[in-house]
Amino acid sequence: MPKQVVPERARRRRRPTRQGSVLSETLIVHTALRVLREHGSTGLTARRLGTALGADPSTLYRYFAGMDDLTRAIGEELMGRALDDWTATGDWQADLRALGLAIHSSYLAHPQAAVLTASRVTGRPREIAVDEAILGVLRDAGFPDATAVRVYHAFIDASLAFAALDAGSLALTDEARATDEEMWNSTYATLPADTHPHIAATARLLAARMTHSAYPVVLDTLLNDAAARLTAAAAARLTTARSPGPARTGANRRA
């Protein structure tokens, strides 16, 4: 049993397993994603992953400190894929919208993995790269630092929170998800109007809307709010330039 895990870049000997596969961190993470897809969010076990790799389960501990460490590596992979799918255009609002949607869909592409990792902060390189990118877009757009950090915080936490929430329903088995979605047509749609007048009155609208993610709506609301603060601050600067004296904008007060 390994006293400590050898970091990937320091590995020299690559000894094939009995079944012939040559292991590596990336191979393990990719295989883990496949196992998660095939067996669900609770189906990633050391033994099963070992079998999928053609290796003994305990071998995993030569690469990761434990299943928890492996989980963080999977999260890091998903965040990296989101960043790879994204390119900045210079329009800050469009760029952040695209990045938010990229993060969201990267996680939803592997919902079973997202459930495990979306609420974890890994502190690994590619996650840090995403943070740097977001802050860069905001500061380059002209947001003062305090406001940029405020917008960044709401943006990243909302994106991860919705990724986790939406992945949760996607990660259900097909029948369970069908049951859940049917609930808006069965349970909620059949509530009597005398006990639940408001649900009864809006049942059709609820059934149509609740099966989709609220993330795009929330994301656009956040970004529009930020844009309004940015133009307000710019206008305030113009005013201040003409008539001297301290003028505190809404954005500045917050920040």
Next chain:
Amino acid sequence: MPKQVVPERARRRRRPTRQGSVLSETLIVHTALRVLREHGSTGLTARRLGTALGADPSTLYRYFAGMDDLTRAIGEELMGRALDDWTATGDWQADLRALGLAIHSSYLAHPQAAVLTASRVTGRPREIAVDEAILGVLRDAGFPDATAVRVYHAFIDASLAFAALDAGSLALTDEARATDEEMWNSTYATLPADTHPHIAATARLLAARMTHSAYPVVLDTLLNDAAARLTAAAAARLTTARSPGPARTGANRRA
């Protein structure tokens, strides 16, 4: 072993356990919350809960179909507590703000339970009551049905998503949480400015903000946006009344 669980209201015989306690669904849920608080989010096990109740672990299967079913019951309890802590005043924006914060803090009061349940839709009575209350506040405030449903969707999903996300960090062990929070002072604060200029420039602000929840900021942004749509729609109605003809407001277009 029970073929099927007897629903709580159909229970007649209440036979005390060997150690004298008389079981019920509510006693089990309350005890589960205590066990979660004492042993953490991974510390709720059938055996431990059995011990805490003074009963054999397998007895739980007389009351719940499995640990998963018990988890949903715990979520229902937390949602119910949020509703109990809330009273409507008639000011829709203040009421929704209070309800959102009540939901958030109800879950955060039992973070270990929240992690397990916040991303699950139970469809149980008290959760439905919360939905009815939200829709009632919005429709009574004058929101057209389509907009009310839209706002409701963003509101409830954001509240649950952030409850789960924030509970996730609170549910960590004390040392793990301390490590996570220190990351903003260690990892992020020490990144060199030439590779990560934007993080380096805002490191102090990040450390100050990222250890708090972004939920209040997001909640207020959502509610302010809804308020703006409401007044815009009202103004549009006035205009329409004077000069006939179809006038499409932003809110109506969305809805």
Next chain:
DNA sequence: GGTCTTATGCCAACAGGGTTGACCTTAGCC
């Protein structure tokens, strides 16, 4: 090319998890 070191894969075992089937006891109905 031969030798040595040790990284790395494998095996067996442990404690603890959810869940189940069979059994027993007693509460509540007739």
Next chain:
DNA sequence: GGCTAAGGTCAACCCTGTTGGCATAAGACC
């Protein structure tokens, strides 16, 4: 007061993550 079956208990099943000891071959060195 007797009967029935609800509900509590027991023992066992197979699963999980994890670890210590061991064997083997990869690559460094001469």
